[in-house]
Amino acid sequence: MTSILEFAATVIIISVSGVMSPGPLFAANVAYGIRSGWKSGIKMAYGHTLVELPLVILLGVGAISLGILPHFREYISVLGAISLFAFAGLQIRTTFKDSFSQSSPKYGPFVMGVLLSALNPFFLIWWFTIGFKLISDALVLYSFIGIGIMFGFHIWMDYAWLGTVGFLSKRGKNILSAKNYKIFMITLSGILIYFGANFLIETMR
Numbered sequence: 001m002t003s004i005l006e007f008a009a010t011v012i013i014i015s016v017s018g019v020m021s022p023g024p025l026f027a028a029n030v031a032y033g034i035r036s037g038w039k040s041g042i043k044m045a046y047g048h049t050l051v052e053l054p055l056v057i058l059l060g061v062g063a064i065s066l067g068i069l070p071h072f073r074e075y076i077s078v079l080g081a082i083s084l085f086a087f088a089g090l091q092i093r094t095t096f097k098d099s100f101s102q103s104s105p106k107y108g109p110f111v112m113g114v115l116l117s118a119l120n121p122f123f124l125i126w127w128f129t130i131g132f133k134l135i136s137d138a139l140v141l142y143s144f145i146g147i148g149i150m151f152g153f154h155i156w157m158d159y160a161w162l163g164t165v166g167f168l169s170k171r172g173k174n175i176l177s178a179k180n181y182k183i184f185m186i187t188l189s190g191i192l193i194y195f196g197a198n199f200l201i202e203t204m205r
Helices: 004-019 024-036 038-066 072-095 109-118 121-142 145-170 179-204
Strands: none
Touching (some): 004 121, 004 145, 024 038, 038 109, 038 145, 072 179, 121 145
């Protein structure tokens, strides 16, 4: 039986693939952070949560409905594994691209947090694949309340990461182009591949 600490560790480690991945939300946060520091990151996280929480609840309801289908969890495990492999590869590829604009965004950080979440294909695909697997596991372990538990383990990272990026941007520290950050992201990709392999092993038990 998976303990709460084991589940928390799994959610946190896998969530890093979505939270810390380079993308438009990160780029906009850097631009805002240069002017407003950590406060802009928190505001973007508010906007992000406004989109993410209803999506997670809807996916949880969908997982409950689909849970009656034969071999549903096996299909989700395979889909989650394939998605983790794909995101790990995409993450490595994107990490080595210098494609992060620091131009001034058009809207405020809260609005941009909403827009860059709701209109971000990466964000939506992550939740419909990898995130859906985490939601399914949470339901099996803790019933409907598991959705809230899983979301709690996930969402704090958005606030911590976006706030930290805004704080460092204000002080002129470029964390994405640093060699150590690239090493970190490659290491993270390796961990995602490991979890993907574990998902596949689940289907064989």
